[in-house]
């Protein structure tokens with residue numbers, strides 16, 4: 001069983017967590033100004049990289065807090081986690097993070 | 100039709116004898132009707148004030164709890180999240196404790212909600228309490244990493260629980276489980292105990 005490091009509770013079993021999709025997708029500054037195509041882009045379209053990907057996760061069976069994680073989609077390695085409001089950590093040598 | 104409020108039935112009232120039969124491998128006793136108050140507050144001054152009102156400082160670190168004696172008797176404060184705590188006190192003390200917490204909270208923003216009926220409490224001890232928990236809970240409960248006072252929300256046999264280490268040395272634990280899941284958990288405990296009961300008899 002894979003362990004996921006909750007930024008509050010520490011490493012816990014994957015089954016305690018809920019996946020929340022791509023992180024840091026900013027809400028449009030002026031939604032009413034968007035065309036239908038731009039709105040659809042915001043609502044439905046997400047990146048799908050092969051490599052590090054910034055994602056939202058919720059520790060749903062634990063502290064029930066949302067947090068962000070950088071996961072390598074090729075290996076399922078959780079490269080880092082950061083709390084809501086914190087920037088995506090610099091992973092140095094690793095590939096560029098899609099977020 | 101009027102509800103008979105004079106008689107309360109705890110979620111595990113029907114399980115008293117079956118849990119007692121797990122002795123001596125596991126001592127499992129329901130602690131029914133404990134007062135439980137969910138507190139949401141992030142202001143550090145208010146948190147300190149509420150601790151002062153109870154005579155028990157609120158836990159400062161994630162996955163820990165505090166315990167002490169104050170004007171409301173023995174009180175435990177469990178960490179549930181960065182701005183969320185569960186205050187556990189003696190049965191039927193929710194009104195005075197809630198009032199005291201609300202008074203201490205002001206003027207900060209926050210909430211104090213009586214959630215006593217949401218969960219019941221099972222106290223686990225005995226020589227195999229840690230072993231039985233390990234059958235259905237992945238959290239490491241070795242005393243070196245889970246000392247007395249450790250308090251985690253996790254899954255036990257796929258059921259959401261709050262698990263508090265009451266005494267790491269002797270292996271005593273407190274499990275808070277949702278009332279509607281309590282009988283399932285009691286049945287699971289009975290089943291998980293079988294091999295240890297055989298070994299001791």
Ligand SMILES: [Zn+2]
Pocket residue numbers: 006007008009010059062063064065
């Ligand atoms: Zn957590």
